[in-house]
Amino acid sequence: MKNILIAICTLLSTGIFAQNEVNEYLSKLFLGLDLHTTFHNTAMKSSLNFTYGVNRGINFHDEDGNSISTNTNMYDTDFTKNPLIDSVIKKGKISIIQNDQEIKSGNFSISESIWFLNPDDLMNEYYLLCSLLETLGYRVRKESVQNDNFETKREITEISLRDGDKKSTLSIGYFMPQKKQKIKEYLLSITYNNH
Structure with a gap:
């Protein structure tokens, strides 16, 4: 009986430690945003200077005649430093997004876009973040996606996370510019969904 109790306590402490590690990395990745609060509080409690806006969608009616809104509420801000990124960031943008349909459930997403000066920095940061964060997920x-010459144009890694009984998804992807583009933009995209 004593051995069973010790095993249960060990498993619980390991799970708590792993969850604290997930929260610590996500907090750093998203510049200290509180991912466990409401859509509006995530922006309001932040030390970052967000601007609020609404993208108006088209309202339509369901089969019962109820009006359904397709507006998207958004907080945006720019940044040039991230504690988990060592390379020089050309430009960074973070957005907290909630559709009208998500208001009742409290779900929202955070989108972080980071532009780098060259493809080497982009690829290095993508693989470092993936290797660091993949170990924290359960799936x-x-x-x-490759072009006709079998060169990878973009790659996305989706990591499924658990926080108690809540699930969330973290997607990390890179996008390479086409060779014919005059202005080359090397984009790292990170999206967190709390569903």
Whole structure:
């Protein structure tokens, strides 16, 4: 009986430690945002200077005649430093997004876009973040798109996370510019969904 109790306590402490590690990395990745509060409080409690806006969608009616709104509420801000990124950031933008349909459930997403000066920095940061964060999830899925010459144009790693009984998804992806583009933008995209 004593051995069973010790095993249960060990498992519980390991789970709590792992969850604290997930929260610590996500907090750093999203510049200190509180991911466990409401959509509006996530922006309001932040030390970052967000601007609020609403993208108006088209309202329509369901089969019962109820009006359904398709507006998207958004907080945006720019940044140039991230504690988990060592390379020089050309430009960074973070958005907290909630559709009208998500208000009742309290779900929202955070989108972080980071532009780098060159493809080497982009690839290094993508692989470092993936190797760091993949170990924290219970499921990892990768998707890549190649051009006709079998060169990867983009790759996305989706990491499924658990926080108690709540689930969330973290997607990390890179997008390479086309060779014919005059202005080359090397984009790292990170999206967190708390569903």
